Amino acid sequence: MKINENRLANDFNYITSQSSTELGCTRLSYSSEDLKVREYITEKLKNIGAEITVDSVGNIRAKYNPANLNTKSLLIGSHIDTVPNGGKYDGLTGTLASLEVIRVLYENHVEIKHPVELVIFAEEEGSNFGSTMIGSKYITKKINLDDLKKLYTDLDQIAFEYIRERGFTFAPEKDNYVDGTDELAMIELHVEQGGILDKKGLSLGIVQAIAGMNTIQIKVKGVSNHAGSTPMKYRKDSLLAAGEMIYKLSKLVEGYESAVITVGKISVSPNASNVIAAETIFNIDIRDVVQENIDKISEKAKELCIEIAANNEVEIEVKLVGSSKVVHMDESLVNIIQDQANKNNLSNMRMNSGAVHDNAMLNGIIPTAMIFVPSIGGISHSPYEDTKFTDILAGVELLLHTVAKIVS
Ligand SMILES: [Zn+2]
Incomplete structure (x- = not known):
């Protein structure tokens, strides 16, 4: 043939x-x-x-x-x-x-x-x-x-x-x-x-x-305030907390053979250079070919974000917005x-x-x-x-x- x-x-x-x-x-x-x-x-x-x-x-x-x-x-x-x-x-x-x-x-x-x-x-x-x-x-x-x-x-x-x-x-x-x-x-x-x-x-x-996938939406709520007149220690900066979350999330898949974690979508409000961000929303995309790992990493990701939010004195909402096995x-x-x-x-x-x-x-x-x-x-x-x-x-x-x- x-x-x-x-x-x-x-x-x-x-x-x-x-x-x-x-x-x-x-x-x-x-x-x-x-x-x-x-x-x-x-x-x-x-x-x-x-x-x-x-x-x-x-x-x-x-x-x-x-x-x-x-x-x-x-x-x-x-x-x-x-x-x-x-x-x-x-x-x-x-x-x-x-x-x-x-x-x-x-x-x-x-x-x-x-x-x-x-x-x-x-x-x-x-x-x-x-x-x-x-x-x-x-x-x-x-x-x-x-x-x-x-x-x-x-x-x-x-x-x-x-x-x-x-x-x-x-x-x-x-x-x-x-x-x-x-x-x-x-x-x-x-x-x-x-x-x-x-x-x-x-x-x-x-x-x-x-690979299967979980998409988790994280909403971080702080308080918007003046970028010049608010001392660092009195801030509730949602973006700063989100930044720490995003960086530490990337470390969660260390040690796993094929799991990957990505934050590729983020929105900041009010999104102005001279205003402390009141609200930051981002999506965490977690994928692997082992379902158990996806579930485990998702759980750890939630815990990590909640912990960082508490340390930064900001509020947090966690929601699973997409999932495929x-x-x-x-x-x-x-x-x-x-x-x-x-x-x-x-x-x-x-x-x-x-x-x-x-x-x-x-x-x-x-x-x-x-x-x-x-x-x-x-x-x-x-x-x-x-x-x-x-x-x-x-x-x-x-x-x-x-x-x-x-x-x-
Ligand atoms: Zn195709």
Whole structure:
């Protein structure tokens, strides 16, 4: 079985040219660029006899089932939308790799015992309504139509109306959900969006787990006063207390193998250079692939902040504002993929994912696995995102042989 490299390169060239900005790739779900790419990909799948369905939120399922089998499908695929001024490879790499796999199966008349289904999840990046993975959440019934009536665009249009205006018909009762009845498993190929593979000079990562996360909001309340006339010892400075918290929080993950802690969002009020800050609000983002560690570190983070607040004589409010559990990939799929990579002499390692993917939404319903290809310099969600074409080819080769092994 041979991958058609030129064909794949042409697909990348055409699709990455469908961008609403010169800088990087901007292809938001439901935009005219997105609609063109949907047509481009589905046309190619129709030509080889795949049966295409599109659900209410725009998830595409293309079922390649040449022998009209009545068995469960193996799902492969990813997304085609980007963040504003994003890169060429996030999402698209997995989608085009999956397209190429199905074309190669078709050309080689590979006899399959399970249909292979390309899934393109809509609105993964959350660029339209500020909420990520709309498509994969909808397809797994984690959100429904009512939820889409509570989300808005930047211009205050209701998500549901916005999607409908773009030509998608809402018919939830007819939609094809992923519930395990017709689906065997899902394998998603994606760019790593981190720098581990690039640093190690390896072509492929075989994902074992996707990190879970807690987001804790800390509100520190002090007293605002004059920056000139208030002696240091009489101050209740919320920002000074927050500063101490932020610095000490970063030390909480010392000794843990893979846990990370980040404060990347902060707001200060009144935010004036000559006024002592009355209120400082910041978010703590804690992630790891061990759920127990996330819980433990979160608890310590709360205790630490409360203690520092007390020492600084400021008030504090602690609130958990976001949470996602650790997702473990299916061990037997992971083994099949790694055996195949080794058999094909493709350099690889087992690793974890710090970023959440559509795949995680399907996990727990059907067995899932992921294959990573390197991101040069670990850069993603940026116009400078890049992956070597030879690494993409290694990824396609691994996906192809893994799919063939499972379905034939
Ligand atoms: Zn992505």
